[in-house]
Amino acid sequence: MSFITRGFSGRSRERDERLPPGQTLVHDFPVLSAGPTPEVDTADWEFTIRTESGERRWSWDEFMRLEIEDVTTDIHCVTHWSKLGTSWRGVSLDTLFADVETDYDYVMAHSYGGYTTNVPLDELLDGKAWVAFEFDGEPLDPEHGGPARLLVPHLYFWKSAKWVRGLEMQPSDDPGFWEQNGYHLHGDPWKEERYW
Amino acid sequence: MSGVQQLQAAPRTGWHVAEVVETRRETPSAARITLDVDGWPGNLAGQHLDVRLTAPDGYTATRSYSIASSGDGERVVLAVDRLPDGEVSPFLVDELRAGDRLEVHGPLGAFFVWRPPADGGTGRPVQLIAGGSGVVPLVAIARAHAEAGDATPFRLLYSVRTPDDVFFADELETAARGPAPFAVEFVYTRRAPAGTDAPVGRITRERLAAGVIGADAAPVVYVCGSTGFVERVAGWLIELGHHQTAIRTERYGGT
């Protein structure tokens, strides 16, 4: 029985052909969160990749000695906003997986605070994903996932797990937090893979 | 509300079409909006409703607002504060006018409500604590208490920026003059009324302790305001000996 309320348009919703279907441009950086913002000191931070056979682990200092890349990319949130040309600095997942052996095809990203999200491994390699620690020339602030977040810009932004602390290889594409709660297992914005 | 409390049946709710009867300035940043809600079943003091607005392109926005009125009938009064970054509240405060229609869902809220004691006798005393526009559901509770002529002792501690920002000032004054025992105390965070020496500044634990019914009288306490305000106040209340189950909180979240 929905009807139009006179004079209401909501926040302005800009269209642009670089935008996937159903997306509108924003200039701010809305926050999407499932819980309190974890406060993680870089002195305590560590990042792990766990496979069926073992674990690779980096401290913050070790991480900063890895090859660091500048990334400029569009990002698309499932809540219908997109930002174009955002700039990040981080370590490519290709670098992190260089010495990792695994027969599993799927990854569960784990975050400080308990958040999880699932991504197929081949969607994280070949220059498609980073662990980012700078946004717009500044250290990533905690609201936006600092000290470091996953950055998988070709998928909806909930896949770019904030406060990431590790990746766990898994044999099947088990769902992460939002994926258990209605969101699509894959999340391609160009196919509008928003919900189940 | 000690260990065992009576489990209250929750009222049924539904979506209704509301027509704006009147909208007028409540404070420099807020509007008082009177609605006629088709099929509204009446509401308890302290309840809220969800407002849904729909744009011509089908975009919808839904927000929760406390109800300043209570009782039977299809007339519902809201008071909405304009949040600078908000999407819905600036529209409701600045654009909405009599004759406009919107959708409302309610009445909602089965926890942050007050009912007059059934036997007319005095129950436990009631302390209301408001931060800013969090006073709206507490106004409904204070007015219901006054209209029932209920003998339960009531107090309101109201933290507000300046005297100009007080919501429902006349109604609160009327309630305080009525036969139902009700006292109001203000904490001004930016500017006190001219000619008074009331201290100015954010509420402190000491001001809270001095301004509320003591834990020894075992009041039921209703706290409504921003998340920060509610959590500060609720934390202090527990430190002051109030039991967690005697404290009812509501954090407002409309934008």
Added chain:
Amino acid sequence: MQHFDGNLLAGPLADVFAFDPTGARARCNGCGAVAELATMLVYRSGAGSVARCRDCGAVLLSLVDGDGRMFVNFIGMGAIEIATTGRDDA
């Protein structure tokens, strides 16, 4: 991120239950605390609402509004206590 409380979920939960359950108590599977749904800490964004136990922070339920569908997951809750007699409008 700023959180709110379970009062804010009264509307969508009323759509699920056909009445407003926020005055009802539920048991947290994480720590065993029993409290009214209104007292849950609610984290809300465009993605959905996540309600957590005020005592231990465990996720009690999530609500996702999926473009004309709603996904409800009472993932962290034991029983919900609901009055079956004395309903005002029964």
